[in-house]
Amino acid sequence: MSVTVRVPAKVNVQLAVGGARADGFHDLANVFLAVGLYDEVTATPADELRVTCSGPDAHQVPLDRGNLAARAALALVERHGVAPDVHLHIAKDIPVAGGMAGGSADAAGALVACDALWGTGASRGELLGICAELGSDVPFSLVGGAALGTGRGEVLTPLEVGGTFHWVFALADGGLSTPAVYREFDRLWEGHEVPAPEASPDLIEALRAGDGVALAGVLSNDLQPAALSLFPALERTLAAGTDGGALAALVSGSGPTTAFLAKDEESARSVADALLASRTCRAVRVTSGPAPGATVRAHGT
Structure with a gap:
C-alpha cells in the first residue's frame, strides 16, 4: 500500500x-x-x-x-x-x-x-x-x-480570504540561504532598534475582501532589503515584472524567488511573458491562491 x-x-x-x-x-x-x-x-x-x-x-x-x-x-x-x-x-x-x-x-x-x-x-x-x-x-x-x-x-x-489572487513567480538563477538572509537583516539593522512586528489590518482586510488592488498597496517583506543586498540582480527582475503590468512585486520570503501580484489570469500571463522577455530570470510560474493545505490524494496498493 x-x-x-x-x-x-x-x-x-x-x-x-x-x-x-x-x-x-x-x-x-x-x-x-x-x-x-x-x-x-x-x-x-x-x-x-x-x-x-x-x-x-x-x-x-x-x-x-x-x-x-x-x-x-x-x-x-x-x-x-x-x-x-x-x-x-x-x-x-x-x-x-x-x-x-x-x-x-x-x-x-x-x-x-x-x-x-x-x-x-x-x-x-x-x-x-x-x-x-x-x-x-x-x-x-x-x-x-x-x-x-x-x-x-x-x-x-x-x-478569511474572499476571492482568488493571481500570481506570477520568477525563479532566479542561484539560491539564497534563509539563515544568511536573516544574518544580513541583523547586519543592516545593527545599531538600530527593530520595531516589534505587527500584522497590517489593511492587508488582512484586503484578503478578506478578495481585493487584489488593495492587497497590492500593502504587500511588504522586511527581509527584502537583506535579500537584495545579497542578490542585487533581483532588483532588475522586480522592475521587469512591474514594468510588465504587475500590480505589485516583492521578494518571496527569504528569496530569491520574486512574486508578482496580477489583476487577473490574463494579466498574469502578460506579466509572465514580460519577465521571460526581460531575461532577468530562468523561468516563470503562473498560479493563484489560496490553495488547500496537505491533502491525501491517493491510496494505492
Missing part, C-alpha cells in the same frame, strides 16, 4: 520581522497565502527509511536523514514506536531554495502520508506540534489557505 499527499507552496504577503531573540530566531508577523504550486509526497512500505526525488531541481534536494521529509517520518516514529521502514518519494514542483517553503511542504506531506500509511491516528494538534518542531513554515504547509503566523511563524491564526 502507498499514500500520496499533495502540499502547496506559499507566498508571504506580509513578512514583518522583529529583532533577534536569545534563541537566535526572530519574532514574526507572517501572513501566509498558499498558492497552487504543489509537491507530492508518496509513502510506501520499505525495508528501511529511504528518500527519492524527481522533478525540476531534484538534484538540489538532500536525500539523507537530514531531509525535512525524513525528519518528519522519524518524529512520528519517535512518538508512536513504529519502525521507520518507509520509502518517501517527493515529486517536486515547488522551486527549491526559493523562499516558497518547498522543504517545509515536503515535511508536512511526509507527516500526513506516514500517519495514514502506519495508522498512527495522530490528532491534528499532535501533527501541528510536530510540524512546529520541524520548522517555522511547516505548520502552515499542513494548514494551507491563509493564516497569520506569530512567534517565529509557527503559531497560526487562520485568515
Whole structure:
C-alpha cells in the first residue's frame, strides 16, 4: 500500500520581522497565502527509511536523514514506536531554495502520508506540534489557505480570504540561504532598534475582501532589503515584472524567488511573458491562491 499527499507552496504577503531573540530566531508577523504550486509526497512500505526525488531541481534536494521529509517520518516514529521502514518519494514542483517553503511542504506531506500509511491516528494538534518542531513554515504547509503566523511563524491564526489572487513567480538563477538572509537583516539593522512586528489590518482586510488592488498597496517583506543586498540582480527582475503590468512585486520570503501580484489570469500571463522577455530570470510560474493545505490524494496498493 502507498499514500500520496499533495502540499502547496506559499507566498508571504506580509513578512514583518522583529529583532533577534536569545534563541537566535526572530519574532514574526507572517501572513501566509498558499498558492497552487504543489509537491507530492508518496509513502510506501520499505525495508528501511529511504528518500527519492524527481522533478525540476531534484538534484538540489538532500536525500539523507537530514531531509525535512525524513525528519518528519522519524518524529512520528519517535512518538508512536513504529519502525521507520518507509520509502518517501517527493515529486517536486515547488522551486527549491526559493523562499516558497518547498522543504517545509515536503515535511508536512511526509507527516500526513506516514500517519495514514502506519495508522498512527495522530490528532491534528499532535501533527501541528510536530510540524512546529520541524520548522517555522511547516505548520502552515499542513494548514494551507491563509493564516497569520506569530512567534517565529509557527503559531497560526487562520485568515478569511474572499476571492482568488493571481500570481506570477520568477525563479532566479542561484539560491539564497534563509539563515544568511536573516544574518544580513541583523547586519543592516545593527545599531538600530527593530520595531516589534505587527500584522497590517489593511492587508488582512484586503484578503478578506478578495481585493487584489488593495492587497497590492500593502504587500511588504522586511527581509527584502537583506535579500537584495545579497542578490542585487533581483532588483532588475522586480522592475521587469512591474514594468510588465504587475500590480505589485516583492521578494518571496527569504528569496530569491520574486512574486508578482496580477489583476487577473490574463494579466498574469502578460506579466509572465514580460519577465521571460526581460531575461532577468530562468523561468516563470503562473498560479493563484489560496490553495488547500496537505491533502491525501491517493491510496494505492
